Amino acid sequence: MMETDILVIGAGPAGSTAAKHAAIGGANVIVIDKKSEIGTPKRCAEGVSKDGLKKLGIELSPRWIAKEATGVRMVSPNGTAVNLTEDKVKLPEAGYILERKIFDKHMAMDAGRAGAKIMVKTLATGLRREEDQVMVTVENMGEELEIKAKIVIAADGPESRVGRWAGIKTALKPKNMESCAQFEMAGVQMAEPDCIEFHFGSVAPGGYAWIFPKGDDIANVGLGVLTTITDKSAYEHLLEFVESNPATKNAQPVELNIGGDPVGGLLKKMVADNVLVTGDAASMVNPLTGGGIISGMLGGRIAGQVAAQAVADGDYSHKNLKVYEKLCEDELGESFKKYLKAKEYLLSLSDEELDEIAEVFKDSDFETINTAEMVRKLVKISPKALLKLGKLF
Amino acid sequence: MIVKEWCMYCGECAGVCPRNLIEVREISLNFNEKECKDCQICLQVCPVQALEKRND
Numbered sequence A: 001m002m003e004t005d006i007l008v009i010g011a012g013p014a015g016s017t018a019a020k021h022a023a024i025g026g027a028n029v030i031v032i033d034k035k036s037e038i039g040t041p042k043r044c045a046e047g048v049s050k051d052g053l054k055k056l057g058i059e060l061s062p063r064w065i066a067k068e069a070t071g072v073r074m075v076s077p078n079g080t081a082v083n084l085t086e087d088k089v090k091l092p093e094a095g096y097i098l099e100r101k102i103f104d105k106h107m108a109m110d111a112g113r114a115g116a117k118i119m120v121k122t123l124a125t126g127l128r129r130e131e132d133q134v135m136v137t138v139e140n141m142g143e144e145l146e147i148k149a150k151i152v153i154a155a156d157g158p159e160s161r162v163g164r165w166a167g168i169k170t171a172l173k174p175k176n177m178e179s180c181a182q183f184e185m186a187g188v189q190m191a192e193p194d195c196i197e198f199h200f201g202s203v204a205p206g207g208y209a210w211i212f213p214k215g216d217d218i219a220n221v222g223l224g225v226l227t228t229i230t231d232k233s234a235y236e237h238l239l240e241f242v243e244s245n246p247a248t249k250n251a252q253p254v255e256l257n258i259g260g261d262p263v264g265g266l267l268k269k270m271v272a273d274n275v276l277v278t279g280d281a282a283s284m285v286n287p288l289t290g291g292g293i294i295s296g297m298l299g300g301r302i303a304g305q306v307a308a309q310a311v312a313d314g315d316y317s318h319k320n321l322k323v324y325e326k327l328c329e330d331e332l333g334e335s336f337k338k339y340l341k342a343k344e345y346l347l348s349l350s351d352e353e354l355d356e357i358a359e360v361f362k363d364s365d366f367e368t369i370n371t372a373e374m375v376r377k378l379v380k381i382s383p384k385a386l387l388k389l390g391k392l393f
Numbered sequence B: 001m002i003v004k005e006w007c008m009y010c011g012e013c014a015g016v017c018p019r020n021l022i023e024v025r026e027i028s029l030n031f032n033e034k035e036c037k038d039c040q041i042c043l044q045v046c047p048v049q050a051l052e053k054r055n056d
């Protein structure tokens, strides 16, 4: 049997960040991940905001930045494009396109350097409480082990089960889980190779399609759909999108990535005695953009700090950990509510309405426009916007 | 539940199973079929339709 103060389950961005900050806070930390290579395969379009990385104090490295994106291109169903530059309109996930296979490992290494012990190819299979601690059973290279911990941080991503073992309701309804499919492709001919591109409307029911450039002719091309409003799988929608889009119809896939993106907004309950849930497992994903790297790391940082403090206090009770929920609500929950509303509005628009809006915006002078002004302008064209967005911005 | 060979072990099905019956290993899926109530939520969310209901 192994013993530790804090056991982090899952070495994605959220788990590694939690482990790093728990170790910095003075606790003994073990991080486990079932994968043999952290970060691989990726389940991600790899876009992150510059502000987000800065806020987390992460030093940039060319090793894991594939490309800088300087603008955003939004395309309506009939192909009308609106181009924005990032200094004019703040979009939460625009900035860099990462190489996540390297980034995730980099974040894990950071946790290791801060003092956390990392165990790869180690699957958590169960959890039980023993006195005021928890016993986690794991499988490492075919061998069953037990790890005793004062606190478990569940950072096991969208497939999360760890929180549920502790009695936290993390299972999502299908309407809160976007099913995503993506190709990484070569031979992509983008209209604006320095912009991240979004396609709205019936190409991706309940979500949107994206083209995120990673290099000259390389891009992540994918989409997310809500299975509650389409009968086709995300993969089938992806094939159709790739074939119909001029940028991708001659491109070739070198990778297929699929996965879930929890887009329903922050879980209400994220702690139990001895257990904190963070990252995708706690639905820490921007409900509008589906971006969860930065928000997962912000949540992970708080989880690590709160857990280390609880170890110092010698009190791992639900009551003592509860401050975590409040801090996450302040850091993420408030803004998520706004993004949820914006998403609701976006999804309420028909293809024709989206085309109309794009038509009005396409020649706008974005030198003088910001997000608030954009919304004001939107309200003029689309009466729905007033109802759904008017009071928010 | 029958898992087709093109399953990518993304775990999306595990994330929505309300009864917590699906476990993703690195390259395999485990179902606790005894407890399965056949709600088929897991089938619906799979991005590549890799799950099929077992007819027995």
Ligand SMILES: Cc1cc2nc3c(=O)[nH]c(=O)nc-3n(C[C@H](O)[C@H](O)[C@H](O)COP(=O)(O)OP(=O)(O)OC[C@H]3O[C@@H](n4cnc5c(N)ncnc54)[C@H](O)[C@@H]3O)c2cc1C
Residues within 6 Å of the ligand: A009, A010, A011, A012, A013, A014, A015, A032, A033, A034, A035, A038, A039, A043, A044, A045, A046, A047, A048, A093, A122, A123, A124, A125, A155, A156, A157, A158, A159, A160, A180, A181, A182, A222, A257, A258, A259, A260, A261, A278, A279, A280, A281, A285, A290, A291, A292, A293, A294, A296
């Ligand atoms: C197609 C797609 C595109 C996306 N695009 C973007 C984007 O452009 N920008 C963005 O910000 N976000 C994006 N996201 C979301 C982003 O990928 C996630 O929000 C982010 O990875 C969450 O990080 P995490 O650390 O919480 O979980 P994950 O990165 O999922 O890490 C969880 C880890 O836990 C491990 N694990 C799970 N169960 C166990 C267990 N029982 N035992 C041991 N280990 C376990 C897994 O192996 C995994 O390594 C996208 C998601 C998808 C599906």
Ligand code: SF4
Residues within 6 Å of the ligand: B003, B006, B007, B008, B009, B010, B011, B012, B013, B014, B024, B029, B045, B046, B047, B048, B049, B050, B051
């Ligand atoms: S959702 Fe589909 S592809 Fe993903 S693990 Fe489940 S069966 Fe496999």
Ligand code: SF4
Residues within 6 Å of the ligand: B001, B016, B017, B018, B019, B020, B021, B022, B031, B035, B036, B037, B038, B039, B040, B041, B042, B043
């Ligand atoms: S059918 Fe329902 S209960 Fe059975 S494994 Fe799938 S999600 Fe779980």
